[in-house]
Amino acid sequence: MTTHDVEIAIIGAGFSGLGAAIKLTQEGVEDYVLLDRGHDFGGTWRDNVYPGAACDVPSHLYSYSFALNPEWSRSYSHQPEIHQYINSVANEHSIGEKALFGSEVTHAEWNEDLRHWRIDYTRDGKSESLTARTLIGGVGPLCEPNLPDIEGIESFGGTVVHSARWDEDYDFAGKRVAVIGTGASAIQIVPQLGKVVGHMDVYQRTAPWIIPRNERPYFSVENWAFKNVPGLQSAIRGGIYSFNELVAAGMTWAPKALKPVELISRANILRGIRDPQLREAVTPKFAVGCKRILKSNEWYPTLDQDNVELVTDGIARVTKTGIVTNDGTARDVDVIVVATGFHVTDSPVFDTIFGAEGKSLAEVWSVGGMQAYKGSFVHGFPNLMLLIGPSTGLGHTSMVYMIESQLNYLVDYVRKTRARGIVRVDVTQEAQDAFNKGIQDALTSSVWVNGGCASWYKDEHGNITVLWPGFTFSFRQQTRSFDIAAYDVTTADETAAAGETASPVTVNA
Ligand code: N01
Numbered sequence: 001m002t003t004h005d006v007e008i009a010i011i012g013a014g015f016s017g018l019g020a021a022i023k024l025t026q027e028g029v030e031d032y033v034l035l036d037r038g039h040d041f042g043g044t045w046r047d048n049v050y051p052g053a054a055c056d057v058p059s060h061l062y063s064y065s066f067a068l069n070p071e072w073s074r075s076y077s078h079q080p081e082i083h084q085y086i087n088s089v090a091n092e093h094s095i096g097e098k099a100l101f102g103s104e105v106t107h108a109e110w111n112e113d114l115r116h117w118r119i120d121y122t123r124d125g126k127s128e129s130l131t132a133r134t135l136i137g138g139v140g141p142l143c144e145p146n147l148p149d150i151e152g153i154e155s156f157g158g159t160v161v162h163s164a165r166w167d168e169d170y171d172f173a174g175k176r177v178a179v180i181g182t183g184a185s186a187i188q189i190v191p192q193l194g195k196v197v198g199h200m201d202v203y204q205r206t207a208p209w210i211i212p213r214n215e216r217p218y219f220s221v222e223n224w225a226f227k228n229v230p231g232l233q234s235a236i237r238g239g240i241y242s243f244n245e246l247v248a249a250g251m252t253w254a255p256k257a258l259k260p261v262e263l264i265s266r267a268n269i270l271r272g273i274r275d276p277q278l279r280e281a282v283t284p285k286f287a288v289g290c291k292r293i294l295k296s297n298e299w300y301p302t303l304d305q306d307n308v309e310l311v312t313d314g315i316a317r318v319t320k321t322g323i324v325t326n327d328g329t330a331r332d333v334d335v336i337v338v339a340t341g342f343h344v345t346d347s348p349v350f351d352t353i354f355g356a357e358g359k360s361l362a363e364v365w366s367v368g369g370m371q372a373y374k375g376s377f378v379h380g381f382p383n384l385m386l387l388i389g390p391s392t393g394l395g396h397t398s399m400v401y402m403i404e405s406q407l408n409y410l411v412d413y414v415r416k417t418r419a420r421g422i423v424r425v426d427v428t429q430e431a432q433d434a435f436n437k438g439i440q441d442a443l444t445s446s447v448w449v450n451g452g453c454a455s456w457y458k459d460e461h462g463n464i465t466v467l468w469p470g471f472t473f474s475f476r477q478q479t480r481s482f483d484i485a486a487y488d489v490t491t492a493d494e495t496a497a498a499g500e501t502a503s504p505v506t507v508n509a
Pocket residue numbers: 054055056057142148149150163180181182183184185186203204205206292315339340341342454455456
């Protein structure tokens with residue numbers, strides 16, 4: 001095993017990890033590495049290659065503000081183009097030379113005596129390790145596929161494919177297919193499969209609200225204008241952003257104001273489905289916005305196809321040959337597609353990161369759920385910054401905006417800790433508790449709490465620890481500077497005075 005030391009280690013080379021690398025480079029930090037288990041940049045947008053994978057946030061907003069792309073080919077981008085965009089931004093900033101691809105982090109632990117993180121990872125089958133003063137977790141909440149815990153699924157004799165681990169070699173043409181799930185991934189997969197499969201059963205547990213997707217290709221004259229008309233792309237981006245913030249206001253404080261969205265969605269059902277019984281089956285029974293509002297023009301017409309059956313009876317078990325529902329009906333299939341989401345509030349990554357008291361994030365969060373300060377720092381985990389950490393998720397606009405807000409916070413953390421010779425920061429329990437109380441208070445009037453749905457925004461205790469309530473510009477404002485007063489800090493001088501292996505001398509700055 002080899003060990004080396006860096007100032008900063010970043011885990012994850014998706015939008016957040018790459019953004020951190022670029023900002024650190026611009027700040028003059030050279031001593032950092034980027035670890036990722038995959039083989040290029042892109043994270044979620046590298047891994048989700050299922051047919052139809054695309055973004056439901058308009059292209060102009062779904063990009064870094066510092067790397068606008070006038071070349072987007074469509075108003076909503078598809079996975080290959082976003083993946084290519086992320087890699088081209090990485091190339092432009094020469095981040096590739098900092099990346100250790102094929103590196104799976106297995107364990108990270110804070111060493112209180114040496115004031116650094118020790119990070120163990122495997123690379124090309126070999127165990128490696130490094131130490132870093134600061135650890136940045138940019139693994140993303142949608143990285144660990146959630147395989148449904150359905151009786152007998154392991155005994156299925158055919159193929160089981162998760163949406164985020166697509167088998168590109170599997171030929172679906174003419175096959176009998178079951179799709180479990182009707183979330184954002186499923187509504188993109190099903191219309192594509194519907195064009196080629198012999199027969200498809202779609203297992204719906206909860207019908208989602210789905211509005212039309214006004215996607216279209218850009219004309220070359222538009223791309224010319226995005227490139228050459230000063231401020232045009234930023235203005236379009238600003239318009240999309242502002243409209244989405246209105247939706248955020250409705251979701252957080254005035255769910256009834258979202259009624260027009262419900263009407264648009266109901267019209268989408270009427271337009272897409274002829275059969276009244278099927279229309280009824282796909283009509284959601286919870287308030288719009290409680291779960292992610294989906295966008296598709298093809299979902300309802302696909303369910304209306306002769307070779308597609310919507311199954312609303314609960315799944316009882318999987319057999320060697322197919323799926324049996326609670327009413328006793330058995331439907332045999334060749335392949336089961338599980339579009340059942342991700343481990344968000346219970347990610348296995350949380351079991352691998354250990355703080356100052358030797359406890360993992362999973363252990364610390366097992367009591368009250370995921371909590372951090374400003375979605376970034378967790379009490380008891382010094383010098384660890386999470387990107388897209390607790391309470392930073394969104395259901396209505398671009399996550400890249402939230403990531404960039406956190407990157408401002410990161411840059412100021414680096415500036416202040418370097419300038420003041422600070423070697424250890426730990427957010428105080430009081431600051432973290434007050435911040436999270438503010439989040440929970442803000443949620444009380446929200447559609448996510450009152451909308452009558454179960455969603456992946458809630459953890460096992462029923463708490464919403466994933467979402468940012470309210471306007472995203474408020475988060476931007478709160479993360480503008482690293483508010484050191486919220487942290488216990490230790491300087492290098494204090495460390496030296498206390499002796500190399502003594503307990504830290506901390507001051508609340
Ligand atoms: O996952 P989901 P996803 N038996 O958790 C069902 C982002 N995303 O991969 O609703 C039967 O939303 C579950 O049923 P229910 C986006 O943030 C973005 O689709 O819980 N069914 C649900 O229907 C999104 O929110 C884009 O009752 C089971 C589905 O599986 C997030 O990723 C595109 C089940 C899971 O839906 C996750 O989306 C795609 C079981 N045991 C994804 N377990 C963009 O466009 C689960 N289900 C940006």
